[in-house]
Amino acid sequence: MGEISRTSRAGTIPPSCLHEVFRAAEDRERATGRPVIKLHVGEPYFPPPREVALAVEHAVHHGQTAYTSAEGMSALREALAVKLETENGHRTSPDRVFVTPGSCQGLAALFQSLANRGDELLLPELHWPIHLQQVLLAGFRPVFYALGPGYRPRLDAIRAAITPRTRAVLINSPANPTGAVLGTELMEGILELAREHDLQIISDEAYEHFVYEGEHVSFASLEHGLPERERRVFSTFTFSKSLAMTGYRLGYVVTPNAAAAHALRVVQEASIIGPSTPVQYAGLTALKARDSARENARMVRANRDRALPALRDAGLLGELPQGGWYAVLDLGPVGVDADTFAAGLLEKYDVGVAPAAGFALRPVVSDDGRILSADPAPDSRTLVRLAFCGDPAELDTGVERLLAHAAELRSRGGDP
Ligand SMILES: Cc1ncc(COP(=O)(O)O)c(C=O)c1O
Incomplete structure (x- = not known):
């Protein structure tokens, strides 16, 4: 051989x-x-905030070290659902929220939970290299959409990249490496395209708090009034950037509906059993450090x-x-x-x-x-x-x- x-x-x-x-x-x-x-x-x-370190220390010293479920501790998921609604305008339930060891693992698991053989996934022509690795590892074929002025995605370019095999589009706003930020109008257009072609949207919002022109718009907030079965936006977030908790490895993924949550749960059970327990206690404290x-x-x-x-x-x-x-x-x-x-x-x-x-x-x-x-x-x-x-x-x-x-x-x- x-x-x-x-x-x-x-x-x-x-x-x-x-x-x-x-x-x-x-x-x-x-x-x-x-x-x-x-x-x-x-x-x-x-x-990172000092109280976050103290929360980990406290958890370890008080034996809060047992496994949690694949989705993470309910107390943290409930707190995250409140944060999502109040800060991101995204009304969801704790059952749809997964705590992950960094949003990097959350993204990898998410791609794995979505991919079928031969499916294509649209990535921006300039993208975080890990997104490409994750997409390939999951078995997607990457297809790249061109970016316009300021490296912002162009609706016509996304439309042109869609084929009958396209399954999902990755949107990263604010973007690594370009710093591009998407506004509501463009997002509405992308969502409309996604409905037309039955695509999933994966919205990586790792830099949600670092927007210098305009406001951060969480993609899933555009689906606010829709029943779950019509929702198609997945979102990923992290504590790494906003609170400098890079080495804590703590992020979260929000799935749009029960079927998507079920598939992600299987991947997480098989991949991590559950996220680190003391670090989840750090997350509960970190959520108060606005x-x-x-x-x-x-x-x-x-x-x-x-x-x-x-x-x-x-x-x-x-x-x-x-x-x-x-x-x-x-x-x-x-x-x-x-x-x-x-x-x-x-x-x-x-x-x-x-x-x-x-x-x-x-x-x-x-x-x-x-x-x-x-x-x-x-x-x-x-x-x-x-x-x-x-x-x-x-x-x-x-x-x-x-x-x-x-x-x-x-x-x-x-x-x-
Ligand atoms: C665009 C983007 N998404 C996700 C991540 C993952 O961050 P973490 O795994 O620390 O949550 C990073 C880290 O650099 C990033 O730049």
Whole structure:
């Protein structure tokens, strides 16, 4: 048997490009003994609320450590249903809410609960690489929809990507990596399309609290008045971003109806048994820390407003991201590709950024679901992603050095 025929489907899926950047930055730190400014990483500089740590400690010390059900503790799911209604305008019942070890696992489980052989799922042309991995692992065929100005989805592009095999559309607002935010009108249009073609919508709202222009709209709030059987929006949320609880691994998924909840329950029983119990107690406490979420959003917004306009003025950034933690820069005017730029920036200036080609892979999938190739979309080769959720002084220095590197390359006509 040849090598390729022994390789499992998962073994053919490209690893996240971010691991490569992480490794390069770590190697650099080891080699030079100097710290790298990590603008490639979405790790916030603000800590989780103190009371959240105390809640975990309390749970562990008081023996609140037994398994819970696959959906999670009812007390937390009830509290989440209240949060969803009051903050997101999404009236649901605790039976439809699943607590998950991070929204990443929730998304992976959700895709697995939805996929049938040969189904297609629509992803934005620039997307979080983990979404693509999850979609492929679940057995979907990814199809990509083009983005318009400000990297916002275009209704006509989504419509054009639909085929008789399309089963679902992924919407990520605010988006990683682009920072694009969708408004109600566009969402209404997408929902209408989904009804017309009987599609499910998966709305990843990890950055719900980080919206700088307008308001965050939860997709499922548009189904507010509908009976359950007519609902088609799945939503995923996390404590990682709003409250800097990245390593706690706590998120949640909301399913639109009983049949969808049943399928997800089976996947979760088989995958996790249940989410971590002490961490769920942390979640109960974290839900009361609304002021922290607001303050964290204010700090990231201040980073955006202070550090990013210089990148726009230098012609590297089209418009300031409307939300989220990231901006996509286009190095077209500098005259180099993103890999060359990022390698030089790390080597000469100790600053890490993530080349965005890995956010735009176009896998070719065989009939049995294995990936035959996964080249980046050609127009992604000059894009890099920069995270602006980090320490303000480091961000400012990192942006200064990035601009110096770009100016130097430009003056040499892009010759590294
Ligand atoms: C768009 C998006 N969705 C989901 C996640 C998952 O976050 P977590 O698993 O920590 O909840 C991330 C994390 O970077 C993300 O960027």
